[in-house]
Amino acid sequence: MLEIGRIRNEKEAIIEGLKKRNIDATTTLDQLIEKDASWRAAKTELESIAAELNKLAKEIGQLFKEGKASEAEAAKTQTSELKATENSLKQDVESFEKEITQLLYTLPNVPNEEVKAGKNETDNEVVFESNRTHTFDFEPQAHWDIAKKHELIDFELGVKVTGAGFPFYRGKGAKLQRALIAFFLDEADKAGYEEFIPPLVVNEASGYGTGQLPDKEGQMYHCTVDDFYLIPTAEVPLTNIYRDVILPNEEFSIKLTGYTPCFRREAGSYGKDVRGLNRLHQFDKVEIVRIEHPRNTANALGEMLDHVKGLLDKLELQYRILRLCGGDTGFASALTYDFEVYSAAQEKWLEVSSCSRFDTFQANRLKLRFKGEDKKSQLCHTLNGSALALPRIVAALLENHQTPEGIRIPDALRPYTGFDFI
RNA sequence: GGAGAGUUGGCAGAGUGGUCGAUUGCGGCGGUCUUGAAAACCGUUGUACCGAGAGGUACCGGGGGUUCGAAUCCCUCACUCUCCGCCA
Incomplete structure (x- = not known):
């Protein structure tokens, strides 16, 4: 606000x-x-x-x-x-x-000066491209076929037990999930983020705090009996830790991380874009959240981008970074960079992370402030980013690291999976 | 789910209709003393809003009511704790 x-x-x-x-x-x-x-x-x-x-x-x-x-x-x-x-x-x-x-x-947030005018995703600018490319001397399979062949993910079983968009992961597929979560959390820990395991449902006040309410009510699952909402991202509980908080001085730089499942009702999408792991109602994500003094915001966003780059490099994936144009920048964001990994089999880029600075927009609703030198309170700046969202990373790993011998697990991940190939 | 007790400033804890934004203690900050520190002593110490300023308004879990006047009385909701029940 x-x-x-x-x-x-x-x-x-x-x-x-x-x-x-x-x-x-x-x-x-x-x-x-x-x-x-x-x-x-x-x-x-x-x-x-x-x-x-x-x-x-x-x-x-x-x-x-x-x-x-x-x-x-x-x-x-x-x-x-x-x-x-x-x-x-x-x-x-x-x-x-x-x-x-x-x-x-x-009123949405005012875009940062770096943001260019534009209508939609076609006007986003590519600001970085990794130097890796994936090439195949055979026809690469899409992840949904690979997942089926190796019994990694069972979408039909999810439909039976719950509904579309709630897959089962099984066997090595389940272990891969667990490995990625542990890997991402360890990397965040090394980068100085404190780990939290937050509640997966939040109250109404928290929904307002981070801006999901009142507008994007339909995006969240709502437990009406108790008036709780299933979190669409760990950003909600993590950022709301600091709702109604006044930090005592200007010396702070708060870095939080947490793994949670994320729940999104996300109506209105269908077809090829939602096939397989591309869009789910429940998915896993490790989120990083920062609360910063306004003077440190630009620097913090840069650090977050470097952190995510590091993850994707270690996973040996081809990726690029986009600076979103005005029309594609989220309601609360002042500046957003999206990370996309290339999916060779689907021949398209998949969004795997979104790092944003919200400046005072969230803090204003949260009433998150700090005491300045003049003893007056000022609004903090908040930032967050995915580091990373699992499903599309899994899709990219399966598709881009497939070999005639199976799926090669990147070196960085092997200590976590305990196996080198699927 | 049943019964009871609570919710007051950073914390602890007084306050049952008027001079209470709120006693006191701890903590914090400033000072005296000290080579320095501790102790002791003195002072100070919530947030937001309106106003050029003087100053004013609001806030004692949330909302509503009674009254000229509410932290204090009434209603309602939320939450916390204790005991019992159920349960991973």
């Missing part, structure tokens, strides 16, 4: 920034500024009436104490008119607040 003060002060810059997302925010911002002014006027008036009422109440108390009951009764009548005005002002203030919040919820 954007800060109202920023809208007041930097209206033109926000309008320019949001143009990169193909959004003309002029009307919304004008409405916000107008409503904010009305709100402040009403609020000032309300507070002065409240002050007067407080004063009268004290005087009445004093009169009773001195035994001047009749004077006190007379003073009481004075308050009724003021109270009526107070009540109507209270309602005004509340309705302005509600309208302002509603409008603020509709």
Whole structure:
């Protein structure tokens, strides 16, 4: 959520920034500024009436104490008119607040200066390409065929027991999952991220904190009996650790990681894009989350990119990094880099990681702040990234490391799998 | 699931209708003393918002109510703890 003060002060810059997302925010911002002014006027008036009422109440108390009951009764009548005005002002203030919040919820984050304008994924820029390529002297098979042949993943069994998008992993397929999770967590640990095992369901407040609610409600599974939501990513519980927190000084750099299954209802996709492991309702992911002083955000994002690069290099995969254009950058993000690995068999790039900086957008909703040197509190910056999401990594490993002898496990992973080939 | 007790400032813990944003202790910060530290003593120490400022408003788990006036009374919801039951 954007800060109202920023809208007041930097209206033109926000309008320019949001143009990169193909959004003309002029009307919304004008409405916000107008409503904010009305709100402040009403609020000032309300507070002065409240002050007067407080004063009268004290005087009445004093009169009773001195035994001047009749004077006190007379003073009481004075308050009724003021109270009526107070009540109507209270309602005004509340309705302005509600309208302002509603409008603020509709505005996405302002893209970073590095973000280029653009409509959709076709306008994303490739900013890095790894120097590895995968070549085959035979026709490579798609991962769903490989998985079936080696009995690694059973999609039909998932349909039977749960439904589409909930596969069973079995045998070496299950061990490969476990190996990847352990590998990713160990690498995150080496990079200084503290490991957490968070709850997999969260309450409503946490959903609001990271911005899944109120808008993207349909994306999450909702346990209505208890009003809990299944997490769509570990970002939600990990970032919400710091909801309503004021860090005591400017010396902080918080690095968290966690492995969780992720649950996404994700309606509306079908066909080849969702075949096999490409899109699931439940999948595994190791997430990294950072909470940073604004001055360190750019640096932190760079470190996250290097970290993910390192993972993909160790897995010996061909990949590239995209800087998302305005139109493709997520609602809460100011700047997002996507990692894609090449799938030789599917002849397409698969997104395996997304690293974003949210600047104050999440922190504002989370009320996550730090005390500056001047003792005033300021909003922190939050960042997060996948390091990494498993299903597409598994797809890429199976497809790109297939040999006539089977699937070759990259060296870095062998200590974790305990086998060299599938 | 049943019964009971709770929820107050960083922590502990007072406060049952007015002078309570809140006693006190611990912790934190500043100072005195000390070569330095500890102890002792003195002072200070929540958050947010409105206001140019003076100042003001709100917050004692959340929401609502009673009252001129609520941390304090009433209703409601959430959570925590204890005992019993059930259970990995």
